[in-house]
Amino acid sequence: MPTPERTSYPAIIAAAREILEENGPAGLTMQAVATRVGVRAPSLYKRVKDRDALIAAVAEAVVDELTVRLENAGDDLASLALVYRAHAYAFPEGFRLMFTASAPLASLDRAAAPVIRAASALVGEAEALDAARLFTAWATGFLQMELSGAFRLGGDVNQAFDYGLRSIIAGLRRPSGAS
């Protein structure tokens, strides 16, 4: 006699995301997730391979949500930068996961598409990939440093973000940036 399903894969991922943002990576235990979805820990293994896979799925969910936001943003680098930053603020713990080893690299490729499009509009198709990597690396590094509290030497962090964004765009506009 089939037992009715008492939870689901999406419910588990959503619960894990909440717990991660509330209690950090150390608080993201199988027990905590199971309790939140109303099940016992061993039952999770019916839908998730193990804790690493669960974490990877959470990272993928965060990236996929970012992708949607990027696709609905303005198609210039400045708009994408603001959306990216807002997403990092909204899910700081999830953001940290995005570029971790077990992260879902395929979903990152999808998130990259709008960035490459905006870069292409600025520097042309030949340089678009290099330019997108410059922009993404800067934004990712900046947000990670900002979220981890690494900006401790004074100064206005918002202004530093604007400065970086404007300098990068200015540098890309220069033909000397070509390969």
Place this chain on the structure above:
Amino acid sequence: MPTPERTSYPAIIAAAREILEENGPAGLTMQAVATRVGVRAPSLYKRVKDRDALIAAVAEAVVDELTVRLENAGDDLASLALVYRAHAYAFPEGFRLMFTASAPLASLDRAAAPVIRAASALVGEAEALDAARLFTAWATGFLQMELSGAFRLGGDVNQAFDYGLRSIIAGLRRPSGAS
């Protein structure tokens, strides 16, 4: 009767660093460190508060070593970028720790000094901090993405690094980058 010391704080940190690079964060257990320094796990707590403090100390050691390398490098951003990248390649796991929550922020401040000096030479003292943050954010993000295998869309990664470096310097040279 005092028992002779069978290990030391530096030996513990060095062992932890080796284990981290060999086996990753999950392999960095108190047991593994204790075994490597020739002691039992409980003895580690005489010199280290707990595992988090041990990890933070490892991160600090990696940052301090980077600081020495930066201080001995050429005092322009291109030289600093190469040194930074070489350090990330040499200690990829340690590099990941540098901007983690429990990371040693004070030691990061010391590593920032040579970068700010090089930035100041390029854009002047007033913009030096903003420019240093642009450069550091880009380099950090780029290396993190490179080490995590996030560059999957083809293209030459070394060329992308050069392109990013040259574009940033070109953008900083422009007066329009000023605040």
Place this chain on the structure above:
DNA sequence: ACCTGAACACCGTTCAAGT
């Protein structure tokens, strides 16, 4: 077919007892 209690291995940490 899914869920659970029980069990196992492993880890971080504490502490009384050794020297």
Place this chain on the structure above:
DNA sequence: ACCTGAACACCGTTCAAGT
């Protein structure tokens, strides 16, 4: 004064037994 075995709490994971 440092080191250790023993113990505890906690966690990830497996699995036979339930429905």
